Every structure is written in C-alpha cells, then in structure tokens.
Amino acid sequence: MTLLSFTPSSRLPVPTFSTVRRQPFVSTTHHPQSCGLLGSKPIPLFGLRTHCPAPYDVSIRSKFLSFGLSASVEDLIRDAGATAAVIGGAYVLVFIFDNLTERKLLNQGLSRKLVHILSGVLFMLCWPIFSTSTEARYFAALVPLVNCLRLLVNGLSLASDDRLNKSVTREGNPEELLRGPLYYVLVLIFCALAFWRDSPIGIILLAIMCGGDGVADIFGRRFGAVKIPYNPQKSWAGSIAMFVFGFLFSTGMLYYYSALGYFQLDWTSTMQKVALVSLVATAVESLPTTKVVDDNISVPLASMAVALLSFSN
Ligand SMILES: C/C(=C\COP(=O)(O)O)CCC[C@H](C)CCC[C@H](C)CCCC(C)C
Numbered sequence: 001m002t003l004l005s006f007t008p009s010s011r012l013p014v015p016t017f018s019t020v021r022r023q024p025f026v027s028t029t030h031h032p033q034s035c036g037l038l039g040s041k042p043i044p045l046f047g048l049r050t051h052c053p054a055p056y057d058v059s060i061r062s063k064f065l066s067f068g069l070s071a072s073v074e075d076l077i078r079d080a081g082a083t084a085a086v087i088g089g090a091y092v093l094v095f096i097f098d099n100l101t102e103r104k105l106l107n108q109g110l111s112r113k114l115v116h117i118l119s120g121v122l123f124m125l126c127w128p129i130f131s132t133s134t135e136a137r138y139f140a141a142l143v144p145l146v147n148c149l150r151l152l153v154n155g156l157s158l159a160s161d162d163r164l165n166k167s168v169t170r171e172g173n174p175e176e177l178l179r180g181p182l183y184y185v186l187v188l189i190f191c192a193l194a195f196w197r198d199s200p201i202g203i204i205l206l207a208i209m210c211g212g213d214g215v216a217d218i219f220g221r222r223f224g225a226v227k228i229p230y231n232p233q234k235s236w237a238g239s240i241a242m243f244v245f246g247f248l249f250s251t252g253m254l255y256y257y258s259a260l261g262y263f264q265l266d267w268t269s270t271m272q273k274v275a276l277v278s279l280v281a282t283a284v285e286s287l288p289t290t291k292v293v294d295d296n297i298s299v300p301l302a303s304m305a306v307a308l309l310s311f312s313n
C-alpha cells in the first residue's frame with residue numbers, strides 16, 4: 001500500500017485502522033475509490049451526491065470505461081466546477097484580507113496569520129464537494145497548484161499582485177512569497193494527492209500546520225512574555241496555543257469528515273493519537289530551526305512521521 005494508492009478495494013486484504021471501531025477496514029464498494037473508508041457511504045453534502053455510485057451507476061460507468069474514461073462525465077463536470085469555485089474562493093479570501101488591511105481594520109501581521117489559518121482549513125472543508133472519482137484529488141490539488149504558480153510569478157517579480165503581497169507577506173516584500181507561503185501551498189498539494197479524504201493523516205497534518213501554527217503566532221505575539229529557554233524567539237504561550245489549537249482543529253476536522261461518513265473512528269484512541277501528533281509538532285515548531293528549515297516544512301514532516309506511526313497498525 002503506497003500513500004498515493006491508499007484506496008481500499010474489496011479485493012485486497014486491507015489493513016484495519018486501529019482507530020476504527022472494531023470492524024475490518026474493508027470497502028464494500030464496487031469501485032476502489034475514496035468514498036468512505038469502510039464502505040460507509042458519505043452522506044450527501046449540501047445536496048450534492050457524495051455517496052459511492054449505486055449498482056445502477058456501474059452500467060453508466062462501464063459505458064465510459066469502455067471509452068477509457070475512468071471517471072463519468074458527471075464527475076468530471078462536478079470536479080471542474082468545484083476546482084473553479086475553490087480557486088475563486090482563494091482569490092476572494094486574499095481580496096477580503098487585503099481590503100481589511102488597506103482599511104487598517106487589520107494589521108498586516110494578523111492578516112497574514114488569518115490567511116494562513118483559513119486557507120488550509122477552508123480548503124479541507126471543501127474537499128467533500130469534489131466527486132468520488134479517483135481523479136477528484138488531482139482536481140483538488142489544482143487549487144493550491146494555481147496558488148503556487150501565483151506565488152512563484154509574484155515572488156520572482158514576473159508580475160506584481162499588490163493584494164497578494166499585502167495579505168500574505170510580513171513587510172510586503174515579494175521575495176517573502178517564495179518561502180513560508182510557497183512551502184505552505186506545496187504541503188497542501190502533497191496532502192491532497194498523498195492522503196486526500198482517504199486517511200485522517202493528511203487532515204491532521206494540515207489542521208496542525210494551518211490551525212496550530214497559525215494560532216501559535218497570534219497567541220505568542222500577544223501573550224508571549226515568557227520565552228522558551230532554548231529559543232528566545234518563541235514563547236510558552238505560543239507553544240501551548242500551538243498544541244491546544246492543533247489538537248482542536250485536528251479533532252474538529254476529523255469529526256467533520258466522520259459526520260460525512262468518510263471515517264468511523266474509535267474516538268478515545270484517535271484523540272490520544274492526535275494529542276501525541278500535536279505535542280510532537282509543537283516541540284518541533286518551538287525549535288530554533290526556522291533559519292535552517294521553515295516550520296511550514298518541519299512541522300508537517302514531523303506531524304506526518306508521528307501520524308503514520310500512530311495510525312498504522
Ligand atoms: C500566509 C500563508 C502562509 C505563510 O505561512 P507562514 O510563513 O506565516 O508560516 C498562506 C498562503 C495562502 C495562499 C496564498 C493561498 C492558498 C489558498 C488555498 C490553496 C485554497 C483556499 C481555498 C478556500 C476556499 C479559501
């Protein structure tokens with residue numbers, strides 16, 4: 001099982017998630033596709049069909065398969081529409097925070113952090129609007145990819161997007177776009193492709209990077225008088241906020257996906273594992289390593305390592 005092929009299939013003996021309520025982690029669907037880890041069909045989201053195709057769909061799908069299309073036209077249209085909508089949402093988010101900064105309703109630092117928190121969390125909240133086809137994750141990954149190109153073009157000064165600079169950089173310096181923000185969207189691309197809706201690991205990883213690390217900055221700047229002995233740049237308040245909000249964002253996102261039918265989790269065990277991942281991520285984020293490796297890389301890497309160990313059987 002590789003991360004990218006982490007798609008349950010009724011034919012293969014698939015591992016049983018220890019966090020899943022005591023039943024074999026086997027999909028009962030006709031198609032090896034990410035539609036609920038246990039064949040439990042996700043409930044429709046906003047009226048959209050997010051469940052696995054019913055048997056009658058097999059005949060429709062087999063017609064497309066005979067033409068070599070692995071996804072139905074309906075799925076392709078839905079995914080293209082979802083991609084366009086979420087890309088539009090990203091532009092609106094940057095526009096809103098640029099406006100708030102312009103009007104001095106938000107300082108640039110807080111604006112940047114709120115964009116840091118909201119971008120990834122809202123992106124994950126949008127994943128269920130994509131179809132259940134195996135191609136859906138690639139459509140979803142287009143959203144951070146488009147923003148990656150936007151960051152590169154502006155960071156290399158091939159174009160100038162003032163709104164982006166003001167809402168995403170500390171001092172409005174375009175080169176800044178090529179560090180934290182670029183690593184951030186690269187992690188979003190990786191999680192969408194490698195984990196998608198199939199595994200709690202990517203969701204936890206993003207919740208900690210976006211929610212935990214984002215809130216750490218806000219609390220740390222505001223309440224961070226007592227510094228961490230081994231890193232005067234960081235504070236106990238910031239790190240405690242990182243742990244607490246990393247945990248809360250992670251469990252909140254897992255509950256969201258569980259409520260939609262993607263996961264059936266043993267919550268006692270899951271909460272323990274999420275707390276461990278959040279603790280390790282907090283410890284890594286507190287280290288004086290930002291000059292060597294950005295915490296948008298170190299924190300997700302550490303979170304992924306611990307989450308893979310914790311959630312594998
Ligand atoms: C400010 C950001 C990262 C900086 O991190 P750090 O250096 O402060 O630790 C976030 C950059 C966000 C990016 C420009 C836009 C990403 C949009 C996202 C892929 C899709 C959001 C869609 C949703 C519906 C708003």
Ligand SMILES: Nc1ccn([C@@H]2O[C@H](COP(=O)(O)OP(=O)(O)O)[C@@H](O)[C@H]2O)c(=O)n1
Pocket residue numbers: 180213216217218219220221224233234235236237238239242285286290295
């Ligand atoms: N654990 C933490 C994290 C951040 N912070 C505060 O937030 C500021 C920015 O943190 P950071 O360097 O991690 O910011 P980003 O690299 O995430 O943008 C730090 O200079 C601290 O003032 C903190 O006090 N404690």
